[in-house]
Amino acid sequence: MALLAVVALGGLIFDDRILVGAPIWAKPFKFAVSFVAYCMTLAWMLTLLPRGRRLAWWAGTVVAVTGLGEIALITMQAIRGRQSHFNNETAFDAAVFRTMGLTIVVLWLAALVIAILLLRARILDRATAWAVRLGSLIALVGTAIGFVMVLPTPEQRASGDDRGIVGAHSVGVADGGPSMAVTGWSTTGGDLRVAHFFGMHALQVIPLLLLVLVALAPRFARLRDPRVRLRLTLVASSAYAAVLALLTWQALRGQPLTHPDATTLTAAAVIVLLAGAATWTSLRHSDGRTAPTTTPESSS
Template sequence: MTATALLRSTRQFPVAAGLLLLASAAVHTVVLLLSGGPWDGPVSWRKPITFGLSFGVSVLTAAWICRLLPLAARTRALLLSAFTAASLLETGLITLQAWRGVPSHFNTETAFDTAITRVLAAGGVTLVVVVVALTIAALRPNPAAAPSMRLALRAGLVALTASMATGAVMIVRGLMLGGAGRLAEAYQSAGFLRPAHAVTMHAVLLLPALAWLLSRTRRPEVERLRLIRITIAAYGAVVALVTAAALAGLAVATPATTAAVSAGLTMAPALAFLSFGGSPKDTGRRKTA
């Protein structure tokens, strides 16, 4: 397959997959409203909604930012395809378990449920590997991007790596509790870092989106870079507060609700940008005023 064909396929597959995941979230929102089922708990329509929305946005984000990173065409195609496939797998299995009326994570009640739990863990490992690879790429020199965009990409991917790390911690904690026969405790307490996981997940779209929007203004690059630095510092402070509150067990709502609100506040402006804002092709350096 030629590099051109690879690029074409990596544009079509992630976009179609991302839209499919968002559509799944919308459908399951209707299902939740019609069924009146619980929002919290290990068995809830919340899970296909939140995973479909988060992974849908994440896949579309990856399709955009991969074009801004210094990656060879084949490497970009491999990483983006792996991220997309793992996102579809994770959301698909979580959705399947929701329709079966059983927990998706830490569930070892039957051989089938155990297999799904293990596949979910393997999908999580794949996502972590891809995100780390993208973060390493972002840390390399990239003269094709403006300094403000380079910094936004680096900070966003570092935040996403932190999100993957908190997710891994929760999965390991849940598996350990489940393996010790404390399954009820795993369902209740393993998700204690969900707010921190949610608030760090979509910085990788929010920060580069802000950098892109600033590049459409007449502000000189030195000022755009300063604004990105201020935004990163403010964002870091929010992440620190949310994480500290999660570790201390402080919350005004359940972890699931807090995570959904955190993700929504982080995601909403960036998703608007992805839908109506910049063109992925317009990634070059804008001349300073």
């Protein structure tokens, strides 16, 4: 994936072809970088398992192999100048897209196996245990949002044509319209890729937050209490899940991320207030005792 990211970056520089409103090498580049982060984090999580490592190794291998197959097909379509996702214009394109769908289903099931193993594992540091458990579960939900994208849009169902492009990233507008720089997310309608991206990367964000808490523990007495770190991890995970739900709801209503309405802003404010109150309560209920700082690495 790292090597492919370099190749795709070269494609972005030297290949000026545009497909569905974006540089043709943008998708291989973004997928490669995302898979690098995803697989490295998952590999670290596997080291935390005291038991079931053989099954976890096989599940991790399935994730790596199916991820490789997915990105290979995406790159092949980019080289051909064809749309990789939702493309049923020819029998070959349809077969490629069906194969991509199969690889993602298998990848998701393998990630589910790893999530179950993490849920059952007795990891010494409870904050670390719940950071990796909840991060992996939220990531599974974020990945599953991709399955919603392959469903025909209302406009496609109304046309009654089962060929051509079936499914879309955008809601309420056609793919390829005005979009945000770098991400390519729609600025005129809903875009399910926002929630998809946000949810998938809970796998990195929540454990990283715990690492920050551990790093700050020597300077802040309350963070030395492992119970406080656990409570803050649970608060952060709950807030992350709530934001994921809000982003999904916003996209399904055909609303761009950049133009939230009053309802979306109110819901976001409620999440912020509740998360802030829960954080304050978590920090306040500490006996102030200095406890040994257990890092995620030492718990393995």
